Amino acid sequence: MTSRDGQAVIESAGPRLLVLLPVLFVLATFGLTTAFFVWASFVDARDAAALTLDNYRRVLGDGYNWGVLWSTTKVSLIVVVVTAIISYPLAFAIARNRTWWAQAFLGVVIASCTMSLVIRALGWIGLLDTKGILNTVLLAMGLSERPLRLLGTHTAVVIGLVHGFVPLLTLTLVPILQSINPMLEMAAAGLGAPRWEQLWRVTLPLSLPGLIGGSFLVFAMSMGAYTTPALLGGGRAIVFPELIQQQVHLLRDYSTSAVLSLMLLVLVLLAVGMSSALTRRRLPGLGG
Amino acid sequence: MGDEHRSALDGVIVGWSLVVVVLLVAPLLVAAVNSLGDGVLAVFPPEHFSTDAYRTIPDRWWRTIGTSAAVSFAAAAIASVLGTLAAWGLVRGRVRSSIRAVAEAVLRSPVQVPALVSGVSFMLFYVWLRNRYGWNALDNGVGLVLAHAAYTVPFVFAVVGARLASFDVTLEDAAMGLGASRTETFLRVTLPILMPAILMGGLFAFLISFDNLPLSLFMVNARIQLFPIELFNGITFEVTRVIYAVATIVAVATSVIVLITFRYLRSVLVHADG
Amino acid sequence: MPMAERAAAVEALRLTRVTHRVGEVTAVDDLSLTVQDGEFVTLLGPSGCGKSTTLRIIAGYSRPQHGEVHLRGRAVTHLPPQRRDIGMVFQNYALFPHLNVARNVGFALTVRRREGAAIAHRVDEMLRLVQLEGFGQRMPSQLSGGQQQRIALARVLAFGPELLLLDEPLSALDLKLREDMQGEIKRIQRTLGITTVYVTHDQGEALHLSDRIAVMRAGRIEQIGTPDAIYRHPASRFVASFLGKMQFLPAQVVGNADGKHVVRLNGHDALLSCNASRPMSAGERCVVGIRPEKVRVNEPEAVASDKWSVAGRIEDRHYLGAHAQLAVATALGAPLIAFDHGDRLHAGRNVRVTWDEADVTVFPDDSQGEASVPHRAPAAHLTPTLEAK
Numbered sequence: 001m002t003s004r005d006g007q008a009v010i011e012s013a014g015p016r017l018l019v020l021l022p023v024l025f026v027l028a029t030f031g032l033t034t035a036f037f038v039w040a041s042f043v044d045a046r047d048a049a050a051l052t053l054d055n056y057r058r059v060l061g062d063g064y065n066w067g068v069l070w071s072t073t074k075v076s077l078i079v080v081v082v083t084a085i086i087s088y089p090l091a092f093a094i095a096r097n098r099t100w101w102a103q104a105f106l107g108v109v110i111a112s113c114t115m116s117l118v119i120r121a122l123g124w125i126g127l128l129d130t131k132g133i134l135n136t137v138l139l140a141m142g143l144s145e146r147p148l149r150l151l152g153t154h155t156a157v158v159i160g161l162v163h164g165f166v167p168l169l170t171l172t173l174v175p176i177l178q179s180i181n182p183m184l185e186m187a188a189a190g191l192g193a194p195r196w197e198q199l200w201r202v203t204l205p206l207s208l209p210g211l212i213g214g215s216f217l218v219f220a221m222s223m224g225a226y227t228t229p230a231l232l233g234g235g236r237a238i239v240f241p242e243l244i245q246q247q248v249h250l251l252r253d254y255s256t257s258a259v260l261s262l263m264l265l266v267l268v269l270l271a272v273g274m275s276s277a278l279t280r281r282r283l284p285g286l287g288g
Numbered sequence: 289m290g291d292e293h294r295s296a297l298d299g300v301i302v303g304w305s306l307v308v309v310v311l312l313v314a315p316l317l318v319a320a321v322n323s324l325g326d327g328v329l330a331v332f333p334p335e336h337f338s339t340d341a342y343r344t345i346p347d348r349w350w351r352t353i354g355t356s357a358a359v360s361f362a363a364a365a366i367a368s369v370l371g372t373l374a375a376w377g378l379v380r381g382r383v384r385s386s387i388r389a390v391a392e393a394v395l396r397s398p399v400q401v402p403a404l405v406s407g408v409s410f411m412l413f414y415v416w417l418r419n420r421y422g423w424n425a426l427d428n429g430v431g432l433v434l435a436h437a438a439y440t441v442p443f444v445f446a447v448v449g450a451r452l453a454s455f456d457v458t459l460e461d462a463a464m465g466l467g468a469s470r471t472e473t474f475l476r477v478t479l480p481i482l483m484p485a486i487l488m489g490g491l492f493a494f495l496i497s498f499d500n501l502p503l504s505l506f507m508v509n510a511r512i513q514l515f516p517i518e519l520f521n522g523i524t525f526e527v528t529r530v531i532y533a534v535a536t537i538v539a540v541a542t543s544v545i546v547l548i549t550f551r552y553l554r555s556v557l558v559h560a561d562g
Numbered sequence: 563m564p565m566a567e568r569a570a571a572v573e574a575l576r577l578t579r580v581t582h583r584v585g586e587v588t589a590v591d592d593l594s595l596t597v598q599d600g601e602f603v604t605l606l607g608p609s610g611c612g613k614s615t616t617l618r619i620i621a622g623y624s625r626p627q628h629g630e631v632h633l634r635g636r637a638v639t640h641l642p643p644q645r646r647d648i649g650m651v652f653q654n655y656a657l658f659p660h661l662n663v664a665r666n667v668g669f670a671l672t673v674r675r676r677e678g679a680a681i682a683h684r685v686d687e688m689l690r691l692v693q694l695e696g697f698g699q700r701m702p703s704q705l706s707g708g709q710q711q712r713i714a715l716a717r718v719l720a721f722g723p724e725l726l727l728l729d730e731p732l733s734a735l736d737l738k739l740r741e742d743m744q745g746e747i748k749r750i751q752r753t754l755g756i757t758t759v760y761v762t763h764d765q766g767e768a769l770h771l772s773d774r775i776a777v778m779r780a781g782r783i784e785q786i787g788t789p790d791a792i793y794r795h796p797a798s799r800f801v802a803s804f805l806g807k808m809q810f811l812p813a814q815v816v817g818n819a820d821g822k823h824v825v826r827l828n829g830h831d832a833l834l835s836c837n838a839s840r841p842m843s844a845g846e847r848c849v850v851g852i853r854p855e856k857v858r859v860n861e862p863e864a865v866a867s868d869k870w871s872v873a874g875r876i877e878d879r880h881y882l883g884a885h886a887q888l889a890v891a892t893a894l895g896a897p898l899i900a901f902d903h904g905d906r907l908h909a910g911r912n913v914r915v916t917w918d919e920a921d922v923t924v925f926p927d928d929s930q931g932e933a934s935v936p937h938r939a940p941a942a943h944l945t946p947t948l949e950a951k
Contacts, residue, residue, distance in 0.1 A: 022374035022441060023391050029438035030398050030406070036416065037409035086308055093305040105309050107547070112312045114546045116499040118519045119535045123315020125527060126322045126330065133318060133332050167312065195295040224402025226502040227516075231523060241404045241502070248408055248506060258412070261405040272400045461623055462656035464643045466670035467721065476673075480660045 034265075041258035059259040065243065069263070072240040075154055075229075076222035079161045080215045087166050088211065091173035092203075096182065106174070112167040121231035124160050125151060128232075152234030160228040165218045172217075176210035177203070213279030220271035224264060240264055316539050323532035330529045341529035342537075349518070349534050356515035359429065360497035363436030368490040370437070371395075371444025372482075379452040399442045404502035410435045411506035432507050432514075436497040443496060444489035451485035484553045491549055495542065573634075574599045574757035575620065575725060580629030582615055582781075589615040590626065591781035597759060602751055604760040606768040606804070607778035613761045616778075617727050620759060621650045634724060649718030650727040653734070655710045657702040663689075663713055664698035670721035688716040691750060708739045712746070719754065726751070726758040732767065744770050765805045769793065777801045797839050799925045802851050810849040811895045812927070817844045823924050825850060829893035832870045838924040847927040856921040857900035859890060859913050871916035874898070879909045890915055 044050040059065055094106050127133050128150040135147040150156050184206075185198040193201065204211075226241040233239065241264065247257035323341050325334025374395055378388060398406070414425045425431030459481070463473040501516040508514055515538070522531045575597040582590040590612045597603050605613035618624040620631060622643035631639045638646050658666050665672070667688050668681040676684075689695050692712040702710060711731055718726065728747070732740045748771050751758050762768055768775045769789045776786040777800075785797040796802035799810065813825045816833060823838045827850060834850070842848060859874070877897055878889035888907060889897040892915060900915070907913065 020377070022370035022377075022445070023394050025370055026394055026398060026438055026441055029410075029434055030401070031394075033406070033409040033413040034401070036413045037405075040412055089301045090305040090308050093302050097302075105305055107550075108309050108312055110550065111543050111546055114495050114542060115316065115539060116516065116535075116542065118499070118501060118516045118523070119319060119539045120315045122519070122523055122527075122532065122535050123318040125523065126318040126332070126532070127314065131331055133321070136332050163312070163315070166308065195297040199297070220400070221402075224404065226402075226404040226505075227520070231520065241402060244404055244408060245505065248411070254412060257408055261408055264402060265405055268402055269400065456654070456656065458652050458654060458656040459658060461643070462650075462652060463658070463669070463673075465621060465623075465648065465650045466673060466717065467644045468669075468673045469644060472673060476669075477658055477660075 037258045037261060040254060041262050043255055043258075055255045055259045059256055059263075065260065065263075068238055068243050069240050071154070071238075072223060075157055075161070075239065076219050078158050079165065079222045080219050082158065082162045083165045083169050083218050084211060084215055086162065087169040087173060090166070091170045091177055092199075094170070095174045095177035109167045109170050113171065117164060117227040118231070120163060121160055121228050124156070124163070124232060128156055128159070151232060152236045154233070154237045156232040156234075157229045157237055157239065160232040161222050161225055164225075164228055165221065168221075169214050169218055172214040173207065173210065176207050180206050209278050213275045213277075216271045216275035216278065220268045220275070223271070224268050316536070316543075319532050319536045319539065323529055323536050325529055328528050328530075330527050330532055341533035345530055345534055348513075349530075352513050352515045352518045353538065355513060356498055359432055359436060359512075359514065360494050362433045363440060363497045364490045364493035366433070366437035367440040367444050367493040368486055371441045371489055371493075372448045372486050374441070374445050375449035375452050379449055395445050396442050398439045402502070403439070403500060404505070406435070406439065407503045407506050410503070414507070426507055426509065427511060429512050432504060432512065435503055435507065436500065439500070439503055440493035440497050443492045444486070447489035447492065448482065448485050451482060455481065488549070488553050491546070495546070498542075573597060573632075574601070575634075575759065576632040577616070577620070578630045578632070580616070580619060580626045580631065582612075582619060582624060582626040584615075588781050590619065593629070593781065593783060595776060595783065595786070597757055599757055600755045602748075602758045602760065602771060602773045604762060604768040604772040604775045605778055606762060606765060606775050608763055608804070611778040612781040613763075613778050614729055615781075617650070617729050617759065617761050620725070621648050621727055622646050647723050648725045648727060649721070649723035651711075651714045651718050651729065651731050653730045655702075655714040655731075657710055657714060657717070659702055661702075662698065663694075663700050663702065663705070666702065666713060667698075667717045667720050669717060674721065684720055688720045691719070691753070692716045692746070707735050708743060711735065711743060715747070715750065719750070719756070724757065726756050728758065728760045730762055733762075733764075740767070747771065769805070775805075777804060794921075795837065796851070796923060799839075799849070799851065799928070802923065802925070806853055807899070808851045808853050809896070809899060810851050810925070811898075813848050813850045813924070815842045815844055815846045815848050815924070823848075825924055827872075827894050829895065830872055832872075834870070834919050834922065836919050836922045836924050840926065842924070842926060849925050849927050851923045851925055852898075852917055852921065854887075854899040855901055856917050857890075857898055858916050859888060859900045859902065859907060860916070861906070862912060862914050864914075869916060870919075871914040874913050874915045876907055876909050876911050876913060879907070 041055055042051045042053070044052040044054060090105065090109070094102050094109070096102075125132065128148075129135070130147040130149060130151070134150075135144075138144040139147065150159075180203055184202050188198040188202050189195075224241060225239065226245065229237070229239040230242055230245070233242070240260070244257050244260045244264070247253045247260060322330045322332060324337055324339060325331070326336040326338040326340060327334065374391070377383070378391060383391070410431065411426075414431045418424045418426065425434070455478075459477055460473050463477045464470070468476060499516055501520060504514050504517060508517055519531065519535065522528070573596050575595070577593060577595040580590055580593045581588065593612075593616060595603075595616075605616060607613050615624060619626050622638070622641060622645075625640070629639075630637060633646065633648070643650075658669065661669070664682075664685050668685045671681045671684060685698065686695070689697060692715055694709060694712055694716070697705070697709070697713070702713070705713065711734075714731070731747075732743050735743060744767055760768075760771060772789055774786060775789055775792055776783045777792065778784065779800055785792055785801045787795075792801060793805055796805065796808075799808075802808040812828045814828070816824045816826050818824065819835065822835045823842060824833050824835050825848060826833055836850065838848070859876075860871075862873075872892050872894060874890040874892040876888055877891050879902070880887045886902045886905070886907075888900045888902050890900055890913060891897045898915060
């Protein structure tokens with residue numbers, strides 16, 4: 001951005017104040033509600049006027065909650081690794097080719113980002129159900145004797161989440177890979193490296209910060225995901241957000257849901273913080 | 289470009305990408321396939337080909353889609369205005385960097401919180417508001433719109449902010465040198481060039497809001513029913529061909545809108561080299 | 563206003579002791595400049611010398627801390643750009659990407675609320691002036707660099723400004739195109755008779771286009787004058803080496819006679835009687851500046867014995883197409899660069915080098931080559947024809 005000199009004949013204080021309105025709005029809505037539910041987590045379940053740590057003792061002392069948190073974390077870690085492995089080559093192909101099909105790939109990725117999560121899950125249900133397309137094909141081709149029971153397992157949840165995050169991670173990686181000059185790989189080739197070593201020793205290390213930063217983001221989103229696991233996990237493979245939902249809808253236990261939400265929030269914000277620190281992605285023109 | 293540089297590994301990478309891309313599209317294809325068949329339940333393979341499902345979509349689906357569209361449109365409109373103002377203020381204004389960092393963090397925050405957690409907290413807050421002050425934000429839909437608007441502000445902020453940051457300020461200098469006042473410069477030069485970014489941000493906001501289930505989950509009731517939640521309920525109850533049909537229609541419509549808008553916006557963005 | 567009346571009016575542009583600081587840096591330092599009606603003045607200098615900042619101050623995009631800007635006697639120092647009736651062409655053209663060529667060119671008129679028909683007529687006129695008729699419906703992104711440049715010019719001339727400012731408009735173009743465009747700009751300026759201030763770092767461009775050149779360094783004007791005056795009588799080593807090439811030979815001032823300085827070159831006995839950039843006294847160390855094209859290299863037999871000359875040997879010869887460049891070693895100092903239009907003088911030959919005393923300027927021996935006196939002194943000292951425009 002071309003900067004005008006300090007005399008600022010042109011600029012005024014006007015623009016500065018404009019930003020206040022949106023910030024206030026977000027603070028008023030998000031800030032208030034977040035503050036509210038933090039407060040709610042301390043409210044005594046029996047006596048609405050009193051504040052207590054009982055809720056925390058109860059929730060944090062319940063092994064079941066930790067169990068679900070742990071299995072959610074495991075699922076999320078798997079999701080991150082699988083998503084990264086799947087997305088990287090795709091992002092590489094898009095970033096390095098100026099062909100029509102690379103553009104088409106990009107188009108599909110972008111359109112896929114906008115596809116509804118529910119509709120996605122619906123599609124996977126149709127695919128993975130015991131009477132779904134996959135099983136029908138497998139049985140018909142004799143590759144399996146019995147239908148595979150995929151829905152309602154953590155596997156299905158992983159598949160669904162990966163499918164949702166691949167487009168996002170790919171779009172994050174494409175500009176990063178584009179910024180790595182292909183001449184570096186050619187230089188490595190000239191020094192004797194075969195193609196896989198060029199990528200392994202040059203491209204991958206250079207793109208690693210961005211990849212890790214993006215992965216933290218995927219981890220955060222995976223931990224907080226509700227829709228996909230709820231639909232594909234079938235109530236049997238439960239993730240943490242579902243726990244929160246149950247507290248609210250089924251048990252009407254708002255205090256517990258507030259504590260659980262806080263636990264999740266802390267974890268997610270930690271992961272997002274790591275991601276920001278690694279990618280340090282700020283809008284150009286905005287200092288910081 | 290490295291065309292001379294092809295190796296088997298590159299071929300494998302491209303092949304892998306092709307498979308991934310096909311898989312990305314697969315669920316949509318599945319939904320389409322499963323919607324075309326006879327019978328109520330969606331079994332594969334269908335006995336006969338039929339478009340019955342499309343013709344027997346109950347009215348309530350259209351009502352739900354309409355409600356969702358209205359809520360999301362209102363939210364996106366609000367978010368577009370706010371996000372643009374924020375981007376303008378932060379990119380163009382001279383703000384102390386400490387304030388700037390804080391403002392940016394606040395404006396990015398809604399996305400970083402899991403939607404479910406936000407949904408819970410909004411609901412709790414509105415319930416408390418209703419009990420304390422009698423204002424039922426849940427019943428009149430205002431609560432929903434506000435929540436969605438706040439949730440989507442970061443997207444508009446990011447898109448418009450990026451466009452503003454790459455905006456060639458000499459264009460405004462030139463306009464003023466040719467005699468345009470500051471207001472005229474804004475209306476004739478800055479805003480037209482910025483508009484595609486604002487529209488794109490607004491479209492993002494709309495789509496994200498339309499599909500957002502967890503945020504709305506605790507704020508729907510008998511009067512206000514939203515599409516993703518209805519679809520969710522339908523799926524958990526029983527997966528029928530009608531459900532697949534509705535899903536296919538919405539997915540195709542969404543994709544078409546996105547592709548058209550991107551094609552149009554990208555051509556405008558290419559020309560607007562400012 | 564008819565031409566005669568315009569000529570009798572006040573100067574087109576006057577900058578009076580303009581100073582502009584940006585943070586720690588003084589971008590423009592106590593600068594004064596007068597431009598007459600219809601003149602083409604170029605601000606020439608290296609990057610960072612303040613020429614672009616000066617232009618922005620004239621246009622109104624920057625406000626100086628001190629000093630004043632007058633346009634035709636009217637004080638405009640505090641007026642915003644839109645009220646100054648000045649047309650400025652930016653380095654990156656700044657064509658509005660969302661408007662077609664016709665709307666770009668007609669922009670100033672649209673903003674002044676002229677009638678549609680009048681605007682269309684003027685746009686056609688301007689497109690014809692820059693030889694891009696029929697381009698009205700195209701978008702800027704569809705134009706080549708040279709075409710964009712011409713449209714930027716047309717856009718700014720459309721509303722008939724009093725002053726035309728151009729900020730390195732040709733720097734983005736390749737050499738051939740640049741030369742063509744230089745001719746175009748000069749032609750248009752002559753046709754319209756519009757007062758023009760041009761900024762460039764390319765001395766060839768400055769020499770080609772300008773009625774007067776102001777050579778700038780570190781926010782000040784080192785010397786201002788016609789191209790010829792500056793080239794032949796540079797006021798300082800900086801100006802001398804910025805315009806064309808000049809080589810400097812160490813010497814010593816011996817005395818003054820007939821208004822000229824008598825100097826003796828190191829390593830030689832002969833006394834030369836030359837002009838100097840500033841007054842110097844006997845015993846002062848100095849340098850003698852000579853341009854390569856003025857150095858004459860001859861075979862020893864060809865030089866008249868009473869003419870001053872020095873012995874030399876050709877060390878190197880480079881073929882440059884139109885001529886050859888020689889490096890001649892002498893006792894005077896570093897090898898002298900000279901040109902040979904024939905093909906008899908080859909490396910290894912013994913020769914005799916000479917030049918006319920009138921082609922030489924003596925400068926004080928400052929190691930940085932900067933004028934040791936404020937810029938006003940050289941201007942007063944040199945070329946009496948400076949002010950008689």
